[in-house]
Amino acid sequence: MASQAMECHRASAEVFTGDATCRKKSVELLxxxxxxxxxxxxxxxxxxxxxxxxxxxxxxxxxxxxxxFKKIMQKVSYDTEVTAFIENSKxxxxxxxxxxxxxxWISINEVFVPEALPEKVTFKxxxxxxxxxxxxAFALGE
Numbered sequence: 001m002a003s004q005a006m007e008c009h010r011a012s013a014e015v016f017t018g019d020a021t022c023r024k025k026s027v028e029l030l031x032x033x034x035x036x037x038x039x040x041x042x043x044x045x046x047x048x049x050x051x052x053x054x055x056x057x058x059x060x061x062x063x064x065x066x067x068x069f070k071k072i073m074q075k076v077s078y079d080t081e082v083t084a085f086i087e088n089s090k091x092x093x094x095x096x097x098x099x100x101x102x103x104x105w106i107s108i109n110e111v112f113v114p115e116a117l118p119e120k121v122t123f124k125x126x127x128x129x130x131x132x133x134x135x136x137a138f139a140l141g142e
Contacts, residue, residue, distance in 0.1 A: 003081060006049065006058045013051040022048035026059060027140065034089040034113055036121060036138035041067045042078055050086075058083045071137035075100040076108075089113040099123065 016025050022045035027037045029050060044062035051057075059082045068075045079096035086092075090112040098105040110124040113135065121138055124130040 003058075003083070006081075006083065009051040009054055009056040009058075010049060012053055013049045013056070015047065015049045017047050019043075019045045022046070022059065025050075026057075029057070029086070033086055034118070035086075035091070035111070036113075036135050037140040038138045039091075039111065039121075040078070040082065041065070042082070055085045055087050056083070057086050069133075069137050072133050074133070074137075077105060084111075089115065089118075 016022050023042075026040055026042075026045070026048050030039055031037050040059065042059055042061045043065050045059055046062060047058070047060040049056075049058045061078070061080055061082075064080055065078045066075060067078065077098045077100070079098075082094075082096035084091040084094040090110070092110050094108050094110060097108040099108055100106075106125045106127075106129065108123050109126045112122055114120055114122060114132075117132075119135050120132050121135045122130055122132040
């Protein structure tokens with residue numbers, strides 16, 4: 001079921017369906033905006049939408065996925081619906097992504113590549129915690 005946020009941005013959005021097409025389009029967008037191409041390792045993507053006017057993106061996948069980024073040994077959970085507002089080098093107001101830290105799942109609210117450190121990626125939670133990693137850990141296929 002599509003969320004209200006998706007529905008209100010759908011009218012003027014580019015919407016793609018099918019796993020192969022959605023993967024390709026989402027990776028192209030991440031690359032275009034200066035974010036690591038492997039940042040969203042979703043599976044069985046059913047729909048990808050991008051509203052260029054508002055910057056709102058959404059991805060809908062068949063089931064929740066847990067992925068471990070091996071270079072940093074960080075486990076991340078992606079819900080069946082992932083949404084964010086995307087802009088140059090940044091995802092903000094992220095929903096549907098959590099990371100595992102000391103046996104707790106923490107929601108990620110923002111992901112960005114600092115302008116001064118383009119080889120790094122910083123993840124922020126709603127409670128103000130943040131961690132920075134090498135961007136290479138989020139390369140496509142990692």
